[in-house]
Amino acid sequence: MNTEMLAMILAGGQGTRLGKLTRFTAKPAVPFGGRYRIIDFALSNCSNSGVNTVGVVTQYQPLELNAHIQNGASWGLAEKNAGVTVLQPYASSEGEKWFQGTAHAIYQNIAYIDLYSPKYVLILSGDHIYKMDYEAMLAYHKAQHASLTVGVLPVSMDEAPRFGIMNTDETNRIVQFEEKPKHPKSNLASMGIYIFNWAPLKKLLMDSYSTDGRMEDFGHDVIPAYLNRNEPTYAYAFHGYWKDVGTIKSLWQANMEFLEPDNPLDIDDRNWRIYSRNDALPPMFITETAKVHRSMVVDGCYVAGEVDHSVLSQNVKIGTGSVIKDSMIMPNAVIGKNVTIDHAIVGERAIIGDGGQVIGSDDDIAVVGFQEVLGRMEEDK
Amino acid sequence: MNTEMLAMILAGGQGTRLGKLTRFTAKPAVPFGGRYRIIDFALSNCSNSGVNTVGVVTQYQPLELNAHIQNGASWGLAEKNAGVTVLQPYASSEGEKWFQGTAHAIYQNIAYIDLYSPKYVLILSGDHIYKMDYEAMLAYHKAQHASLTVGVLPVSMDEAPRFGIMNTDETNRIVQFEEKPKHPKSNLASMGIYIFNWAPLKKLLMDSYSTDGRMEDFGHDVIPAYLNRNEPTYAYAFHGYWKDVGTIKSLWQANMEFLEPDNPLDIDDRNWRIYSRNDALPPMFITETAKVHRSMVVDGCYVAGEVDHSVLSQNVKIGTGSVIKDSMIMPNAVIGKNVTIDHAIVGERAIIGDGGQVIGSDDDIAVVGFQEVLGRMEEDK
Amino acid sequence: MRESEMCAVIDLNEPSQDLAPLTNERPVGTMPFAGRYRLVDFPLSAISNAGIRTAGIFLPRSSRSVEDHIRSGQAWDLDTITGGVFSFPYVATRDYSDPVNIHRYYDNYLTFLIKSKSRYVFITGARNVSNLDVNALLQFHQASPNPISAVYRSVPTTMADPDQEGFVLGEDNEVIGFAPSHELPERTSDHTKPISMQMYLTRTDYLIELLSRVQNSGEFTRLPQLLHEEIVSAQANAFEYTGYCATIHDIQSYYQANMDMLNEENFHALLFSQRAIFTKNKNEAPTYFAPEADVLGSLLGTGGQIEGQVRHSVLFRNVTVEDGAHVADSIVMQSSHIGKNAMLSCVIMDKGCIVGPNVKLQGTSSAPIVLAKGTTILDQAAAEEVLQS
C-alpha cells in the first residue's frame, strides 16, 4: 500500500467546555447545523480533497462517533487500501497506550500510519467548522519544499492575543511561534492544521520518546523543535469561513451564522458538499398550526409550533403553542406544548415537558443536556 | 433498535502462549487453514446462525484485527441497525476503561449492548475452531426457560481434569461447577460459550461493581454466583469438532487435522460456510519443478518446491529445491531455495533465506515469528 | 439460517398508461411519493424489515429509473454476501409464440427461485402502497391449511373503485373466486368488500413445481395470470391487511394518495411506524425557511428554499418557492422551481419543472394539472399553451 498523503484527525478531546452536551459523547460527534456532526466537515474536506486514508484518533466515549463514522462510506472514504479507521487506545507487549497529547497520539499510532507508507501526513482537528482544500495546501507544501506547513488564519490584531501566532518572513517561512502573545507581531493564527513530511516527523517523535525529551504536543513541543532545528516550516493562509466550536457560546454562534442566507460557509455548494451519515427518516411535517421563519429544518421533523431563527435537527418534535427562537435543537429532542425556548441549545434526545421554559441570553446560552428531561408531557394520544 | 440476541466475542487476549506469532497481532487475527483467521469461525457461526449484531472486544494490538474485520461485510454482517463493532478501551467522565477479565469486559461495554436492547447476550471466545449453530442453542435456552445456558463439550474422563467441568442433574441443569477437578464427576467441559438473559446479567454486573464484589470473570465469578442464587442454569452439549488453538502445539495440530480428507470440521459444507476477508490475488501457480501432496494451497501461492502434508496460506512463495513437510506457512511468507521446513509454523511475512532449515518435532513445533528473517536470499531476477 | 427463510419477487410490470405523462419515462414503481420516496421503497422496505435479503426484481420497459434507484440494494440491506438483488430484463414484448421465448420466460423465475435457496417466496408489485408486516403474513401462512396465501384489504363499499378486483371468499376465509368490486357481495358486518392487493406468499418449492409444470406444458401464461388462477384453484388462505393502503392506478389516485399523507394519522401509519420505510440516501442541506416563508399543513424534503406561501402540499427535495409565490394542494417534485408571485393550486409538477414569475395554474382536486418532467413555463401565454396541449 502506498498513499501520498494520509490524514490523522485528532478527535480525542473530551470537550469539557461543551459541558452537558459531551457528557456521553466525544466532541466531534456533537451535532451541528441540523444535518451534520462536527467531524463531518473534516471528513468531507478530506473526501473532496482526494485524501482517502484517514485515521480518527479518539479515546473519549467513542460509541456514538464509531456508529457515525462506520466504515467511512458516507463520505466516500471506504475504498480498498484506504478508508477511515477509528484509532483507540490499545495494549501492546510494551504496555497500555493512552494518548497524552496531540503529538503523543501520533506517536502511539505510528504502526497504523506506516501501514500506508505515506510521504505526507496531514494533521487535523475534529472540531472545526470550515471548508478547506487540503490538496491545494499540499501543492503549496511541495512548491515551498517545506518539511512542515502550518495552516494559518489571518485574524484581526485585536483577536491575535487569543491564538497561537506564527511570525513569518516575506517568503511565508515561519521564523517564530508565540502562544497567545500579549503583543502580537503578526495576525496569522494557527488553525491546528499541519502537513508534515512523514519520515522526519516520525524520526523526531521516536527519538524524543527514546530519550527524555518527550514531544507531547504539536504547538508546545514539535513546532518549536522544528524552528530550532531550522527545518523549512511555512505558513499557508486560509481565507474562508472557519470556526472553532469548542465552547457553548461559539457552538451556538456558529449555528446562528449558519442561518444567514449569505453565510460564507456556503453549505449548498455542490462542488464541495458536506457529507454525513443518512438515516431513514420521513420528510419534515409542518402542521396547520406551525409558523417557521428564518430557520433550517430537516428530515423527520414534526413542527406544530413556532420556529424563528433556529436550527432543528433530525427527528425533532415541536408541539403546538411552543415558540423556539434563536436556538439550536439537536436530533431526537422532543419539545412539548406551549414551551418557550430562547437563546438555547437543546441536547440530543432531551425532552422538554409541556409549558417548559428554557431561556438564555446572548451572553449566557441556556443548555439542556443529552437525554435530559425537563418537566413532563400531558397525556396525549 | 431491537435485537433478539447480540453476540460479544471476547478477543482481548494477548495469546502469550502463542509466543512470537502474536507479538504484533491479537490472537484472534492469527491465520488458520490457509484462507482463514481464527476469528472467522466465530464470526461465520454468528452470520450462519442469524446473529447479526456482534461486538468484538479487544485491547491488544488491534490494528490487524480491525483491518480484517472492517465493517463485517465479509461475513454478511454489515446491515443497518446491526453489524460488527470493534470495542476497545476508552475514557469516560468516570475515567479510563481497561478490561480486567471476561465479565469485566462485558461490564465496560454495557452502553454498547444497551444500544440494541437485546433480550439475550451470547458470549463467545475469539480463539476456537468450530462450527456451531447458536440459533439452536438459543432455542434450547428458551425451551429450558434458562437464565444462563453454558455450551459444554463432552470430553473423555481422562481429559476432564484439564477443563472447567459442569456437573448437571438429569434435566441438564447445572448443579455444580468445578475448575480443573482432580476427580471429575462429569465429562462436560465448558466451551466458554454462554447465552445470558441480558437484564439479570446486567443487574448482577452493575450491582457487583457498585459494591466490593466485583465480577471480573465468567468462570470464576459469574457462574458460581448464578449457581449460588439458584438461577436456572443449563448445559447445552455440543457434539461437533471443536479445538482451542491457544498454544503453538494445538494450533499446529488443528492445521494438521484440517488436512485430513474426512476432517469433521467439513470446511467444504456450503450450508455452513466459513467466510473471510478476500484479497485480490492471482490464482496459485504450481511450477514445473513443484511437488504438492496431501496439502492445502490457496490464491496467490507460488510453489516451485515440494510441499507435503502442509498448509500454505495466501501469497506464500516456496523456492525450488525446498521441502515443506508437516508444516503451516502463514500469509506472505517467502521461503527461498533448498530450504527444509518440517514440523513448523512460519509466521506472517517471515522470510527464510536460501538453504535455511526450520525443523521441529511432534513434541516441539518449530516457530518462525511474524516478519522474522532467517538467513538471506541469493540474488535472483 | 434465517436469511434464507424467505425470498421476494417484486414485479414492476404494472399498468401505467393512465398515469401519463408521469410514467412516460418511469414505471409506476419509481413514481415519487410523499416528499421523499419512490413507490418501490414500500415493498423493498417491507421485505427488508422482514429480514429478507434476496430479491428478484422483474424490470419493466423503462428500467433505467429502477436501476438508478435500487443500485446495489444497500439501502434495504439487499447487498449482503448471503443475498442480493437480482434483476431480470423486460420481456413483455417478446414473441411468445416462439417456444424458446416461452422457455426463457419461466427459466428467469426458476433460476432465481432455485438460487435463492429459500423455503418461502413473497410476491408483490409496487402500486399498492402499504406497510405490510411480511413476517405476520408468513406466520399466518404457516398456520393456514392451503399452499398459498393472498393478501387483501377491506374497502368500504362506498369507497371501492368498481373495477378493482376483489376476492370471493369461502366459509373458512379461503379464496374461491375473483370478481371486480362492483360484482362482489358486500360483507354485511362492516359494509366492506375484500379487495386484492396482488401480494402472495407460498412455499418456494410449490411455486417452482407450478412454474415447471407450465413450462413443460408448452402453454404460455404469465406469472400474474398464473397466480390469479392458482389462488382460486388452490383456495388460497386470505390474509387481511388492515393498515393504510392506496392503489396507484391513475393521476387521481396518485394525487389523492399524496394528499392522504398530509393527514397525520395516515402519515404515521405509513411512514412513521415500527417498520421504517427506507429509501436511497441523498446528502442535502437542511431546508431554509426565509423570513417571509409561510408554510402550513405540508410535507417537505430537504435542500429546499422556501420564501413564499405553501399550503397543504407535498414538496420533494431541492424545491425553491420564491417570494410571493402561493402553492396550494399541489405536489412539487425534486428540483422544481416556482417563481415570484406564481400561483399554483392543485398542480402536480414532475422533476425539474420551472414555473416563471406571476404564472397562474389552477387545477382541481379531481383533475389536477400535470406538468411533465422538465416542463418550463415562463409566462402565462406559455401556461395556456401547455394546458391546451
Place this chain on the structure above:
Amino acid sequence: MRESEMCAVIDLNEPSQDLAPLTNERPVGTMPFAGRYRLVDFPLSAISNAGIRTAGIFLPRSSRSVEDHIRSGQAWDLDTITGGVFSFPYVATRDYSDPVNIHRYYDNYLTFLIKSKSRYVFITGARNVSNLDVNALLQFHQASPNPISAVYRSVPTTMADPDQEGFVLGEDNEVIGFAPSHELPERTSDHTKPISMQMYLTRTDYLIELLSRVQNSGEFTRLPQLLHEEIVSAQANAFEYTGYCATIHDIQSYYQANMDMLNEENFHALLFSQRAIFTKNKNEAPTYFAPEADVLGSLLGTGGQIEGQVRHSVLFRNVTVEDGAHVADSIVMQSSHIGKNAMLSCVIMDKGCIVGPNVKLQGTSSAPIVLAKGTTILDQAAAEEVLQS
C-alpha cells in the same frame, strides 16, 4: 476533486461469433480467464488503479453475466458516493432508421458523460487483455498536442494477425490512417507494426461536442466507428503500450492467451504487477492436493480437489480431478469435474462440465476441443457424439 478528473466508458459490444460456444450466453467481456478472472476485470482494474470512480458500461446482448459479475462495482471501488457504475442497455438491434432511436443512442452516452462531471474520458473494450497504466496515458495526453489519444502496441510482423487493424502513423507519431495489419508498412527499426488496442482518451467536453454534433446531424454512426473516424481526422496522439497484451477474437487466441499465463514472465507482467487485477470475490476453501496428486506447470483456483495428474493447464475454482485422470494443456472452468482415469489434452471445458471415468478427449493446440457450458460426457460413445456434432 481527484475523483472527477477522469471517467471511463467500457463498451462490451465486441465481436463474439468466432468464440462460440463459449460466447453463447456471455459476451467476450465475461469470458473466464487465467483461473480466476473475467476479461472485463482488466479494464475495470485499470480504471480503478487510476483512481477512476465513475464508469459507464455499455451492455451487450447477453447482459446477465455482466451484471452478475460487476454488481455494485465494489470490487473495483466503483460504488463510492462520488461515483458509480452506470449500465446502459443493449441497443444494437434497434431500428436506427427511426430518428427517435438515433436520438436515444447518443443521449445514453451524453447523459453519462455530462453526469460524470469529469474532465477526461477513457474509452475501452474488454477483448484486449492488458494491464494499462491509465494515469500514464493521461499524462501523455496532457503533454500531447492533439485532442484525442489512441493506444497501440507494437506487434512483430511475424506475429501480427493479418486482419487486425493498425495505425498509419505520421512523422510526429500521430495517427493519420487505419489499415489492416497486412497492408501496414513494417517499422524497420524493430520489425513491428503498430496495432490498435481500441482504447482512447480525450477531454470529456470534446467527446460531448462530437456526439452532440452527430446527434444533431440526424445521421447515424455508432461510437466505435465515430472514434475510428475521429482519431484520423483529429490526428490522434499515438500512445504505445509495452506490456503483455492479447486480443481475444477466436478460440485459438483465447486458448493461447490462457496458455501464455503459464509462462512466469507473462503471469507476473499481467497479474502480479504494481497494478493489481481485482475481481469479484468468492469464499472458497483452499484447494486440496491429495496424496497421489501430481501437478506441474499449472494455474489453479481455490476450492479444488486434485487427485490426478495436471500438466500445463489452467484450472478455475471448484474443479475436481479424480484419481488417475490426466489433464494436459487444457482450460477447465469453474465447477467442472473430471472422472477417474479420464484423459484430456488440449480441451477447453466451460463451466460445470462433467467428463466421466476413462473418457479420452484429445484436441490439438491449434484446434482445442471445446465443451460448451454444462456439457456432460459420461462415456466414450457420448464423447464421440459430442465431438462430431
